[in-house]
Amino acid sequence: MKYCKRCCIPASQEDVSFDELGICTACRTSEQKMHISWKSKSQELGQILSKTKADAASYDCILPISGGKDSFFQAHVLTKVYGLRPLAVTFSHNWFSETGFYNLQLCLKSFSLDHIQFTPSRDLVNRLARQSLFEIGDACWHCHAGVGAFPLKIAVAFGIKLLIWGESICESSGRTTYNDSRESFDKDYFTRVSAKKTPQQMADSGCASLDELSMFTVPSSLEIDNSGVWGLHLGDYIFWDEERQTEFIKSEYGWRETDMESAYKGFKSAECIMAGVHDYMCYQKRGFSRASLQAAVDVRNGLMTRKEGLDLASRIDAEIPYALEYYKQLTGLTDEEFHEEIKRHRSPFVDPGVIRPVSKTRTTSESSQPFVEQILDRYKNSSDSRLQSADLDRLNSELWWS
Amino acid sequence: MMNETSLVDLFRTYTIKQLISLIDQSQLSERDLFDCCEHRFETFNPYLKAFKCVFTKYEATHIRDGSFPLANQPLRSIPFGIKDVFNTCLKPTEMGSIIWEGFEAGNNARCVDSLLRSGAIPFGKTVTAEFAVHALNETLNPYDPARTPGTSSSGSAVAVAAGIVPFSIGTQTAASIIRPASFCGVWGMKPSFGLIPRTGSLKTTDTLDTIGFFSYFGSDLRRILSSMRVKGPNYPYVYRYVDKAGPYPKPHGSLWKVGFFKSCFWEIAQPAIKRAIEKVVAQLQAIPNIEIEVVPDFCGTNIHELHELIYAKCLSYYFTQESLSEDRVSSLMLEAIKRGSEISVNDFQAALDSQSTYVEKCHDTFDDIDVIISLSTSTVAPIRNQTESPDPSLIWTFLGMPSLNVPIGFSDEGLPISLQLSARKYNDYLLLQFLDHALSLEIFRNQSIELPTIGIPVSLT
Numbered sequence: 001m002k003y004c005k006r007c008c009i010p011a012s013q014e015d016v017s018f019d020e021l022g023i024c025t026a027c028r029t030s031e032q033k034m035h036i037s038w039k040s041k042s043q044e045l046g047q048i049l050s051k052t053k054a055d056a057a058s059y060d061c062i063l064p065i066s067g068g069k070d071s072f073f074q075a076h077v078l079t080k081v082y083g084l085r086p087l088a089v090t091f092s093h094n095w096f097s098e099t100g101f102y103n104l105q106l107c108l109k110s111f112s113l114d115h116i117q118f119t120p121s122r123d124l125v126n127r128l129a130r131q132s133l134f135e136i137g138d139a140c141w142h143c144h145a146g147v148g149a150f151p152l153k154i155a156v157a158f159g160i161k162l163l164i165w166g167e168s169i170c171e172s173s174g175r176t177t178y179n180d181s182r183e184s185f186d187k188d189y190f191t192r193v194s195a196k197k198t199p200q201q202m203a204d205s206g207c208a209s210l211d212e213l214s215m216f217t218v219p220s221s222l223e224i225d226n227s228g229v230w231g232l233h234l235g236d237y238i239f240w241d242e243e244r245q246t247e248f249i250k251s252e253y254g255w256r257e258t259d260m261e262s263a264y265k266g267f268k269s270a271e272c273i274m275a276g277v278h279d280y281m282c283y284q285k286r287g288f289s290r291a292s293l294q295a296a297v298d299v300r301n302g303l304m305t306r307k308e309g310l311d312l313a314s315r316i317d318a319e320i321p322y323a324l325e326y327y328k329q330l331t332g333l334t335d336e337e338f339h340e341e342i343k344r345h346r347s348p349f350v351d352p353g354v355i356r357p358v359s360k361t362r363t364t365s366e367s368s369q370p371f372v373e374q375i376l377d378r379y380k381n382s383s384d385s386r387l388q389s390a391d392l393d394r395l396n397s398e399l400w401w402s
Numbered sequence: 403m404m405n406e407t408s409l410v411d412l413f414r415t416y417t418i419k420q421l422i423s424l425i426d427q428s429q430l431s432e433r434d435l436f437d438c439c440e441h442r443f444e445t446f447n448p449y450l451k452a453f454k455c456v457f458t459k460y461e462a463t464h465i466r467d468g469s470f471p472l473a474n475q476p477l478r479s480i481p482f483g484i485k486d487v488f489n490t491c492l493k494p495t496e497m498g499s500i501i502w503e504g505f506e507a508g509n510n511a512r513c514v515d516s517l518l519r520s521g522a523i524p525f526g527k528t529v530t531a532e533f534a535v536h537a538l539n540e541t542l543n544p545y546d547p548a549r550t551p552g553t554s555s556s557g558s559a560v561a562v563a564a565g566i567v568p569f570s571i572g573t574q575t576a577a578s579i580i581r582p583a584s585f586c587g588v589w590g591m592k593p594s595f596g597l598i599p600r601t602g603s604l605k606t607t608d609t610l611d612t613i614g615f616f617s618y619f620g621s622d623l624r625r626i627l628s629s630m631r632v633k634g635p636n637y638p639y640v641y642r643y644v645d646k647a648g649p650y651p652k653p654h655g656s657l658w659k660v661g662f663f664k665s666c667f668w669e670i671a672q673p674a675i676k677r678a679i680e681k682v683v684a685q686l687q688a689i690p691n692i693e694i695e696v697v698p699d700f701c702g703t704n705i706h707e708l709h710e711l712i713y714a715k716c717l718s719y720y721f722t723q724e725s726l727s728e729d730r731v732s733s734l735m736l737e738a739i740k741r742g743s744e745i746s747v748n749d750f751q752a753a754l755d756s757q758s759t760y761v762e763k764c765h766d767t768f769d770d771i772d773v774i775i776s777l778s779t780s781t782v783a784p785i786r787n788q789t790e791s792p793d794p795s796l797i798w799t800f801l802g803m804p805s806l807n808v809p810i811g812f813s814d815e816g817l818p819i820s821l822q823l824s825a826r827k828y829n830d831y832l833l834l835q836f837l838d839h840a841l842s843l844e845i846f847r848n849q850s851i852e853l854p855t856i857g858i859p860v861s862l863t
Contacts, residue, residue, distance in 0.1 A: 005751065006608055021719055021747055031605055031720065034489070039508025239489075239509035241601050243636070251519075252470055257636075265636045301512075302600035302611060303632060304639055305802065307758050312638060 001287055001349055007296035008309045012286035012349040025177060029170050030300045032178040038239045045237035049082045052162050059087040061162040063113070064151040066090060067104025069267045070166035072255050073245040074234055075111040078164060086164070089154045091146035091215075092119040093272060098371040099258035100271025110253050118150050118215050124208060129274075130331035131207035133338070136196045137285050137345025139277050139327055145199065145216040148190025155229045156219045167242070168235030169193075185230045187218055242267070259364040261321035263290040264312065273368055276321030283317045283357070284342040287350040291316035319360040323368035412438045413568035414849070417619040418480050418626075421568070425479055432479035432523065436462065439481045439525045442566040451540045452560040454486050455493050456526030465492055466518045469510065475521025476625050483561040483570030486527040487534045487604035488514050497604050498530040498539060498554070501730050511602030513571065513613055513630050520629035525567050528557030533721060534573055534606055537732040538786060543585060544853055545817050549783040550790070552582030555616070559586040562616045563853060569617040569626055575607050576709065577779075577793035579614040580822060583807035585783035587818025587851030590616045591623050592795075594827045595802030596639060597631040607716040609757055610709070610799055618850045620841060623806070624834045643828035649772070650831040658836060660686060661771040663697040667794045671780035674813045679821045682810060683775060685845050697774065700767050705760065705800050706792055708753045715750040718742025757800060764801050765826065773836045774824040778807050782817035795822055804830040806837065809851045818851045 002011040004024035009016060016024050053060050063078060063086035065071040078084045088108060096104070108115050120128075125142055132141035155163055169189070170178045191198060199213035210217075219227075234240075246267045249255040257266030261276020262283070268290065269275035275290075283289040295309030304312070328338060346352065367374055386395060412421065412435060424430040436459050447453050457465065462481075468491070471478075489495050489507035496502045510518065518524070529541045531554035541556040543549045544563050551560050555572025559582035562570055572579050574592045583590025592614040600611060615626050635641050652658070662683055668676065686692045718739045724731055725739045768774065777794040784790055798805040805824040813819055825833040840846050 005754070021715075021750070023719075034507075034602070034604065035505075037506055037508060039491075039506040042508055239507075239602065241509075241512055243599070244512050244515055244601070248470060251472055264638050267636070298637070299608075302595065302598075302608075302613075303637060304596050305609065305758070305761065307761075308596070308639055 001351065001354065003310070004296070007299045007306065008288070008292045008313055009296050010286070010288050010292070010349070012288065012347040014286075026171075026296065027300060029177045032170075033239060036178060036239075038237075041237045045232075045234070046082070048162075048232070049078075049084060053082075053084060056085075056161070057159070059114070059158070059160050060084040061086045061164050062151050062155045062160050063088050063164055064091075064147060065104070065107065065113075065115075066147075066271050067100055067107050068269065068271050069242060069246045069249060069255065072103065072107045072249050072253070074164060074166045075107050075113065076249065076253070077234060077238070079111045079113075086113065087154070087158070087160060088113040088115040089151040090115065090117040091143070091150040092117055093140070093143040093146065093274070094119050094122060094125045094372070095143075095272050095274045095370050096372065097258060097271060097273045097366050098374065099256050099366060101371045103255055103271060106254060116154055118146070120146070120215065124212055126330045127207045128202065129327065130333065131202060131205050133281075133331070133333070133341055135202065135205060137342060138281055139274055141195055141197060141202065142216065143272075144190055144194035144196075145202075145213075148188075148195065149216050149218045152187060152219050152224070152229065153215065153217075156223050156227045159227060161228050161230065163229065163231035165231060165233045166235060167240055168233045171235055171240055185232070187221070187224050191218060258366045259362075260290075260366075261323060261360070261364065261368075262316060262319060263294060264316055265294050268294070273323055273366065273370055274327065277323050277327045279317075280319075280321050280324060280357075281342055281345075284339070284355060285345045285350070286347045287354055288313065289317040315358075318356055318358045319362070320357050321368075322360060322364060326368050409434060409438060410441055411565055413442075413562075414565040414618055414852075417848070418477065418568055418617075418622045421480060422478055433459070435479055435481055436523065436525070439567055442564060443526070446544075446564045446566060450542050450544055450560050450564055452528055452557040452564060452566060453483065453526040454496065454529050454557065457492065457524055461492050462523045462525065465490070465510070466521070466523050469515050469518035471521045472519050477517060477629050478521035479523060480521070480569070481523045481525040481567050482517060483525055483528045483558050483567045484514060485534070485555050485558045485570070485572045486530045487573055488527075488571065489602040490514060490524065490527065493527055495527075498532040498534065498537075499724065499730070501724055501727055507602075509602055512599045513601075513603070516630050517571070522629070528555070528561050528570055528572075530554050530557060531578075532732050532735055533717075533724070534575065534578060534604055535717065535735055535738065536576075537734045543783050545587070545783065546815075548785055549817070550585060550786050550788075552578075552585035552779075552783065554578040554582075556582050559583050559588055559590070559616050562586075562588045562618050563850065565618065565853075568619075569615055569622060571613065571615045571630075573603065574612050574614050574795075574799055575610045575713065576799060577795040579616065580778050580795035580805060580807045581793055583616055583809075584778035584820035584822075585818065587809045587820070587853075588616050588618060588807070589620045589623060589809065589850055590614065590807035591627065592799065592805050593627055593631065593830050594644075594804045596637075596828075597627070597644070597830065599632060605720055607713050609712065609754060610716075612799060612802075620806075620808070620837055620846065620848050623837070624831070627830060627834070639828070644830065648828060648832065650829065651835055652772070652832065655691060658692045658839070659770055659772050660692055660694050660836075661697040661768065661774040662694055663774050663776045664699070665776060665794050665797065666699055666702050667777060667780045667792060670791055671777055672782065672813070675777065675780065675782070675819050678811050678819045679775065679777070682821060682845060686775075686840070689843060689845075695771065697767070697771065700764075701760070701797065703792070705797050708756050708760075709796055709800050711745055711749065711753045712757065714738050714742035715745045715753075716742070718745075761801055761827070764803070768826050772825065772829075772832060776822045776824065778820040778822040782813045782815065782819060798822070798824045802827050804828075804833050806833060808837075808846055810846065812851065
């Protein structure tokens, strides 16, 4: 497979292009950042946000939030730097890790955010996660669609005109560069780039009714136009350095990293127990995964050589995540069915011979079960602690003799 | 309180550790340190031209505090100079080029931010060669204005030599830290490739660009490195080889195996430099727990040839746009870009592959060697614009190995002489441990070479 001559990105990365020296789009973008006047950009942002603040009624903007490193940092910038009053909106994938749950609650508390969250039922999530494999070769259609649609629905419903996302789409996706002209706001971006199928198409597959998918449905263009809702990415206005930002929110606010599957950095998608499964599917389809993307960034930043990056990524990308067991359990798929189906989505750039998954031996401190399920299991069958004899004596004595 | 004499020359009198201790004891304040910078800047910079621009005390404090310093501040209140190839949220980043005159990036490079979070105070931006390459700039060598201060981190080296700041940061793609440190008689360190992130700094060559620093005292190098480098499991190689394991620290009293690598440039090195280095080698040889081994030449000029090919190709790639403004780019840069554009993609790739092979091979070459002594430069600072000898230190940049410039004395003309200490990749702290050992044995002096009156108007010394 052809790789970028500079970093660790292969030709099987979606929408990647290589220039005459064999350098990929994301590498070129990373150099453009050095020659952008972020001073002018942040002045532009300041003007936008001042106007927004002046025009807004109840809330100044919508902050789509997962509690991950980016939305946590966005919350800091919006509230502490620009003094905005955002409404935090979470589309919950219902796969929150314990660390992710903590980070989200910490974010809401640290920045005194009002919060609206939508959580699809466990049953619906399970059905969509299964069908997602067949439709798009990915476990996460419901998350891709929900994070795109739900904050927009809230914006339209409450008449809050501005949505503020974090990382620029130029940053590391390799889909576009800072020098390319592009629409500043595209309501269908998430559908086009990550969800790939509309709710109607998912409903047509029979896994759920269209009514059940209403929160996954992006408002119509007419609704968007009439409401005046639009959005921006902070990363188009301030120099985006996710590692520096993560260090900052860790030390200043107590945000936590965790053991991530299919990755060697502890911050990307720390809120989700299924990130490793998502990334393992990417490995099966495209021959690379999260570790390759992380190594590519480290190589660009001079933190490892390309050879070190490729060596490291080849080991981690191929690991079968522990959470795959949970995925198979919730979808009812056998290992064979899962692997047969994912092969159907394999990129033509990938030589099937290079896909050699390995059993994972690295230990992890994060459970592969959603945090809420852990709580349910913990309490569902345990007895009332007050009825245990020692406690009963204590309660009696405290109640009557204090 | 300090007396007036020491207040005007704080950074050549006290180590960073001592300065912080004096602040802790209320004998000095952050204001005193910044005042000292300003005083020495006003005295020396008009002549030496080490700084492109400086921050006011208000700006400097604002930048530092805006970066949310950590509770533990190993560089608390310590001013530093920033080579003008690192973005800073205030002041322009011009990269030594009139094309980028007045360009205000508006963000801090990550390594700058790491220093700010360690409590350091930015004093100003130092003069660099155009795009950190090699075209000689306006900075003067404090020992002799007729001689080059060494490029490309010239301003950073001179700022430390003149005691304007106690330390400064720079970059090295070939020899841009070791060479100016050698010519200006100060300590310099180029850490292993991979220890300090380049985010927010100028790119010239992917596989070579390395961030490093200069200091007036050798014992300060460790503190600066620890404040700038990445740490923890998010950086698996650094975590494995630097944070968690490796041969550092070597138990007290263990044997040090020191390699003496003359390289093919020993033949052309000036006799005074060879004599000075051989004297150090002899001193080390006399110490019971140090064993000297001569390392055979393993690369000849091959690494230099490969380096030239990779460097030129990358310059032609990264500076295509700039090369269109021919009248605003130096002829030296244009020639390098032209050479690079004539190199085929296949030749470039083959050179990168060779670099990778060399990096692997050198693990074997230096397998049982703790520290390597070699030439920093084969001559003392040459006359400005005179063709310079090839850089011996480029070898260690190419191999990603850490290296130090150690000032060791003067030539007959009164110009600084240095040697270079290197170690295997990721053995940065082992290298610094050896330095501590050598300092404790008084093989080296902790201070940089004291600036004499040579070449500088008496009023400025």
